[in-house]
Amino acid sequence: MPPSPRTVSFNKPLSLVDTTITGRHDWAPGLMTLKLAERGAFRPGQFMNLGLYLPSGFVSRSYSLASAPGEPLEVLLARVGEGELTPALFELREGASIVVDTKAQGF
Numbered sequence: 001m002p003p004s005p006r007t008v009s010f011n012k013p014l015s016l017v018d019t020t021i022t023g024r025h026d027w028a029p030g031l032m033t034l035k036l037a038e039r040g041a042f043r044p045g046q047f048m049n050l051g052l053y054l055p056s057g058f059v060s061r062s063y064s065l066a067s068a069p070g071e072p073l074e075v076l077l078a079r080v081g082e083g084e085l086t087p088a089l090f091e092l093r094e095g096a097s098i099v100v101d102t103k104a105q106g107f
């Protein structure tokens, strides 16, 4: 069983929650939008971290929020071929679980 996301430590404490992918739109090969069940208070230009439990451990990266504040969170993702996280993100379908920050960052 994976550790609770709340026990994962980074260079500063993050508060992480499990959420669900409620939609996926593929714009082109290697470019997609994921829509999450979580809503968040944020300002345009801020970002959140998305994370997955991979065989190598918990991996998270930062993604700019592409939805309107107050609406369910959306991110636009570009696949990095040799990347650690994005190939796994592109395997996800609607209904899959993902970990997200509870607080937007950046400013």
Ligand SMILES: Cc1cc2nc3c(=O)[nH]c(=O)nc-3n(C[C@H](O)[C@H](O)[C@H](O)COP(=O)(O)OP(=O)(O)OC[C@H]3O[C@@H](n4cnc5c(N)ncnc54)[C@H](O)[C@@H]3O)c2cc1C
Pocket: 047, 061, 062, 063, 064, 065, 075, 076, 077, 078, 079, 080, 082, 083, 084, 085, 086, 087
């Ligand atoms: C504040 C912030 C906001 C971001 N917002 C977004 C966003 O909205 N959408 C998005 O898709 N990404 C965004 N990123 C980039 C994202 O955080 C990851 O770096 C990216 O998804 C690659 O993760 P990975 O684990 O697949 O690759 P990694 O394993 O981290 O990287 C593997 C290799 O690919 C290189 N690399 C990383 N990204 C790219 C790239 N885009 N093109 C070519 N080479 C690359 C790395 O330098 C490294 O050498 C943002 C980053 C930051 C810091």
